Amino acid sequence: MASPLNCRMRFSMPLKHFLVLHLLVLCKKIIAEDVPNDFRGNEREALLALVAGFNNPFFHSNWTSIMCYKNDPPYWFGIECSDGRVTGVKLENMGLIGEIKIDSLFNLTELSFLSLKGNTISGQMLDFSNNQKLTEINLSYNKFDGSIPLSLLSLNSLVSLQLQNNNLSGSIPLFNQTSLRQFNVSYNNLSGAIPNTAVLQSFNKYSYIGNPKLCGPPSNSECNSKNDTYDNTNGGDNKSKVPFSSPIWIVVNIVALVVILFLFIIYFKKYKMLKKRLEEKHILYGDKFEEKNDHKINIENRGKRVAEAAAEGEERGKLVFINNQERQFELDDLLKASAEGLGKGNFGNCYKAMLESGPIVVVKRLRDLKPLSSEEFMKQVRVIAEQKHPNLLSLLGYYYSKDEKLLLYKFASNGNVYNRLHEGKGKPTRIPFRWSSRLSVARGVGRALEHLHLNAKSPNLVPHGNLKLSNVLLDENNNVLVTDYGLTSIVSSPLASQRTISYRAPEYQNNKKVSKKSDIWSYGCLLLELVTGRVSADSAPPGTNAVDLCSWVHRAVREEWTAEIFDVEIAVQRSANHGMLKLLQVAMRCCERLPENRPEISEVLREVESIVATADSEDDEEFSSIDQSLTEEYMSTPSRNSTIGESQ
Known part of the structure; x- marks a missing residue:
């Protein structure tokens, strides 16, 4: 039999296209035997109908050919499969705009998971009458309107229903499924x-x-009228209501308007007096903007909570420095410092505070925490502060009050690795992110993760929980510093499951469990992002064009176009070919679907540390891709092949 390389010379089309075509023909024949045509066709039509209203070119180029084959990784982005049937749809934070037909899900009878959160989808909600196996529905952060469909009441296996931050109206149906563990309809109408x-x-x-x-x-609101009770009955006539056009209503409205106006005048006067008193104490209230060289710096609600506490007569909290560090500034110095917004994270917003006399620090303003007392909060923070390692961003101090919780860190002047890897690609002003620098990041993160795993208080604890490139920083000497570790211990569990990376591991989707092996999976995704230069869908910011890296890389290896996996910025470095391939192998082992098949972090780190960092040279750029013979050598090793077999 001719080798793949001989096939490449014998056919005029590229080997990649030939293999893809051959694979599609083969899969089509097999699927025709294993999956009934009516199921396959109906599910395909349902999925295409689901996204038809978005008119998004992404689906035209990615949702083609077959969707599922047995228990292989799905062939369509955002789809989950089992035994050749569609069991999940996950199209989160993709910037989708448009409406969905109410009956789009009728033919997806095996569907157990649906998530369209973080888009701009409008119109009425879907009809779930034919989706009796649904256990999780997440349609949050969209623009759905109308009432909550009564078809949800028939889903006896429903575990999680997330409908917050939409425009839903009407009353809440009589949900009483004993299986329901998560329910959120906040911020609607x-x-x-x-x-x-x-x-x-x-x-x-x-x-x-x-x-x-x-x-x-x-809720904290009492139902004071019969109308409140009536709104919840979803029916009936209310003939006792007084017409809005009657004289009584006109008089009542006029009196109410006068009262509201009077109260507003009193409130405004008191507000001005309070603001003046607070400004005398150098406490800033509300949103402020500073003009510097025609550049607006947004200082979001700086000191707002402290001002509110002072206005209510509450005792102000205390700024505490970790491990008895020498106090370099006070809380008032921090509030008066000029600040610059660094971005919105999963657990709170971050600001760069430039003190008049003192260091530059990063203030992380925490939100959505567990209802912890002062003692419980301080205990958890000190557990985080006890983690000391050259590749961990150390905690400088913290502030705790009833309404405000702050964490203080040293400022890393060279930003985060996500921006270093992805920003400015293709622009002439971009400085290439070379192989030696990426390998340095892989090693630094691995060392930090090993320290966290070996010093975890519990064997089942997820020591980091939110490992991604945007949480990896570079200081002024380009030293690698991992941040945001340990915060899952103080954040509300339902929110942690929605926002953190570890909870997106395959084992959480299957059995709702996370562990240290979830961190290993996150580390593997991070390595894949480093070597491919592509944005991972599991950690991508909203609106970013991203891919499911684990499935995409497995498919590339299976279809023998491995050489095209690597980022062009490092693929041109011929001397680094061996190292890139070894790091790809390590990443794929970490991304095994079954947690027990993933290695421990110490074993992973030994393999990463053994990769030789070659000197970056411009002479390498004359080579346009990785040597095909090296690809075959590394991707056909026995350990590698067994890994792929298990993942399928």
């Missing part, structure tokens, strides 16, 4: 009384906040 079912009453007020017309427990 819902009205009426919250139904008194055991399930709905088991969730706290944060599942319902942001709906001004919603009343009754567990």
Whole structure:
């Protein structure tokens, strides 16, 4: 039989295209035997109907050919498969705009997971009557309107329903499925009384906040009128209502308007007096903007919570420095410092504070925390502060009050690795991110992760939990510093499962478990992003064009176009070919779908440390791709092949 290289010379088309074509023909024949045509065709039509209203060119180029084959990784982006059937749809934070037909899901009868969160999808919600196997639905952070569909009540296996931050109206249906563990309809336009079912009453007020017309427990608003109770019945006539056009209503409205105007005048006068007093104490309130060289620096609500506490007579918190470090500044110095927004993270916003006399520090303003007391918060923070390693960004101090929690870190002047890898690509002003620098990042992150794993307080604890390139920083000497570690211990668990990387590992999707092996999976995704130069869908910012790197790389190896995996910035460095291939092998082992098949971090680090860093040379750029013989040598090793077999 002719080798793949001989086939490349014998056919005029490129080997990649030939193999893809051959694979598609073969798969089509096999699937025709294994999956009934009606199932396959109906599910394909349903998926295409689901995205038809978006008119997004991404689906035209990526949703082609077959979707699923047995238990192979799905062939379509954002799709999950089992036994050749579609079981999940995950199209999160893709900037999708448009409407979805209500009956788009009718033919996806095996669907158990649906997530369209973080887009701009409008229109009425879907009909779930034919999707009886659904366990998780996440349509949050969109623009769905209309009422919550009653078809959701028939889903007896429903575990999680996330509908927050939409434009839904009407009353809440009588959910009473005992399987329901997560429920959130906050920040909509819902009205009426919250139904008194055991399930709905088991969730706290944060599942319902942001709906001004919603009343009754567990919310803080009482239902004072019959109209509130009526809104929750979804039917019936209310003939006792007084017409809005009657004289009584006109008088009532005029009186109410006068009262509101009077109260507003009193409030405004008190506000001016309070603002003047606070400014005398150098406490800033509200959103401020400073003009510097025609550049606006946004200081978001700097000192707002402290001012509120002072206005209510509460005791101000205390700025605490870790490990009895010498106090270099006070809280007032920090509040008066000029600040610059560095970005919004999963656990809070970060600011660069430039003190008048003192160091430049980063202030992380925490949000969505567990309801911890002062002692519990300080205990958790000190556990984080005890982690000392050259590749971990050390915690300088913290501030705790009732309404404000801050963490203070040293400022890393060279930014984060995500920006270093992806920003400015293709522009003449970009400084290439060479192989030796990427390998240095892989080693630094691996060393930090090993330290966290070996010093974890519990064997099942996820020591980092949110490992991604944007949480890897470079200081003034380009030393690698990992940040955001340990924060999952103080963040609300439902929010951690939505926002952190470890919870996107395959084992959490299957059995809702995370462990140290979830960190290993995140580390593998980070390595794949370093060697491919592509943005990982699991850690991509909203609106970014990203791919499922694990599935994409496995498919590339399976279809024998491995040489095209690597980022062109390092692929031209011929002397680094061996190292890049070895790091790719390590990454693929870390990305095994089964946690037990992933190596421990110490074993992973030994392999990464053994990779020889070659000197970056401009002479390498005359070579346009990796030597095909090297690709075959490294990708056909027994250990590598067994790994791929297990992942399938």
